[in-house]
Amino acid sequence: MHxxxxxxxxxxxxxxxxxxxxxxxxxxxxxxxxxIGSADWFDSxxxxxxxxxxxxxxxIMMYHRQQRPRRILHRFNPQERALPEDAYVSGPYVxxxxxxxxxxxxxxxLYWLRDIAPDDFYESEFYRVFYSQIGLSDSMxxxxxxxxxxxxxxxxxxxxxxxKFRIEDRVAIHLLMPxxxxxxxxxxxxxxxAARRDTDNLTHRKVQSTIENFASxxxxxxxxxxxxxxxxxYSSALTAQRLNTTEGTIKIHRKNIHKKLxxxxxxxxxxxxxxxxxxxxxxxxxxxxxTYQTAPTGNPGASLLVAAPART
Numbered sequence: 001m002h003x004x005x006x007x008x009x010x011x012x013x014x015x016x017x018x019x020x021x022x023x024x025x026x027x028x029x030x031x032x033x034x035x036i037g038s039a040d041w042f043d044s045x046x047x048x049x050x051x052x053x054x055x056x057x058x059x060i061m062m063y064h065r066q067q068r069p070r071r072i073l074h075r076f077n078p079q080e081r082a083l084p085e086d087a088y089v090s091g092p093y094v095x096x097x098x099x100x101x102x103x104x105x106x107x108x109x110l111y112w113l114r115d116i117a118p119d120d121f122y123e124s125e126f127y128r129v130f131y132s133q134i135g136l137s138d139s140m141x142x143x144x145x146x147x148x149x150x151x152x153x154x155x156x157x158x159x160x161x162x163x164k165f166r167i168e169d170r171v172a173i174h175l176l177m178p179x180x181x182x183x184x185x186x187x188x189x190x191x192x193x194a195a196r197r198d199t200d201n202l203t204h205r206k207v208q209s210t211i212e213n214f215a216s217x218x219x220x221x222x223x224x225x226x227x228x229x230x231x232x233x234y235s236s237a238l239t240a241q242r243l244n245t246t247e248g249t250i251k252i253h254r255k256n257i258h259k260k261l262x263x264x265x266x267x268x269x270x271x272x273x274x275x276x277x278x279x280x281x282x283x284x285x286x287x288x289x290x291t292y293q294t295a296p297t298g299n300p301g302a303s304l305l306v307a308a309p310a311r312t
Contacts, residue, residue, distance in 0.1 A: 025051045029179070036183055037190035042073045045180060049156055052172040056159035057136070061089075063102045065149040069093050080135035080159060087130065095126040098141045102151050108181060110174050111141045112165065138164035140173060144184045152184055205282035214276055217287040218260045226253040231270050261289075 028048040035041040042060045049055065059074035068089050078085075093099045097116045121127055142154040156173075158164055215224060229239040236254065240247040263269050272289070279295060280288035
């Protein structure tokens with residue numbers, strides 16, 4: 001009897017979810033989860049918002065405190081806009097109520113234009129010259145702060161040919177907000193990690209290219225073999241053993257290397273090699289030393305690593 005009563009109470013209790021879990025919304029939620037960490041995530045977020053709230057246009061951009069916003073995604077009908085797509089980021093953004101809130105340090109949240117716009121917004125020059133020219137009547141923005149200086153801004157808009165957003169729209173978006181912000185945090189984490197991996201991979205390819213091509217425009221193949229034993233810490237005797245030659249021959253090669261590269265010590269050679277890595281072409285065959293020596297900022301007197309004093 002207790003189990004029957006318990007089941008009856010659960011059946012009569014109202015569902016805590018105020019949004020209908022229809023097929024389109026469930027599919028959109030699944031897609032947003034599935035695409036976390038990929039470039040498709042931004043599209044999936046807008047699709048999710050569109051599954052619970054009708055929109056005419058929308059997009060995603062990155063707000064920065066020290067530079068202009070960067071547009072990531074923008075969906076709109078170009079026939080309804082009298083201004084080019086880049087008009088916003090070319091300057092008017094500084095007068096945008098949402099950007100001003102970001103710059104003032106507002107927390108992550110949902111911001112509806114009707115709640116944040118100044119009292120004379122619709123009589124302002126910003127509205128007349130910019131906002132009215134892009135065919136909008138209303139907007140809502142989900143602003144997720146990455147840090148003090150950066151935020152992800154997800155915005156949805158209504159056209160002047162349609163009614164403005166309603167309270168019900170705000171409630172629906174607000175219910176999804178925790179899910180979207182949690183997904184944004186994970187997406188940002190994975191994207192940052194991927195960017196670091198890409199940087200690490202690029203650096204490794206530059207190092208490999210430097211090893212394969214360093215001083216190839218100045219030294220013979222044999223001299224380059226000796227050079228890499230030098231910077232790896234091999235003595236003339238052990239280098240001779242590895243290259244199956246005499247120690248005297250290796251010393252001659254070392255002398256020629258110093259002369260051709262215009263260096264006087266192992267420390268200078270190591271510094272020169274390290275500084276050439278930045279000028280190497282990944283997977284290329286060009287000599288990075290040649291590029292380094294001819295670059296405006298690349299010269300032996302402007303080394304990234306300063307040669308250590310020779311040991312006495």
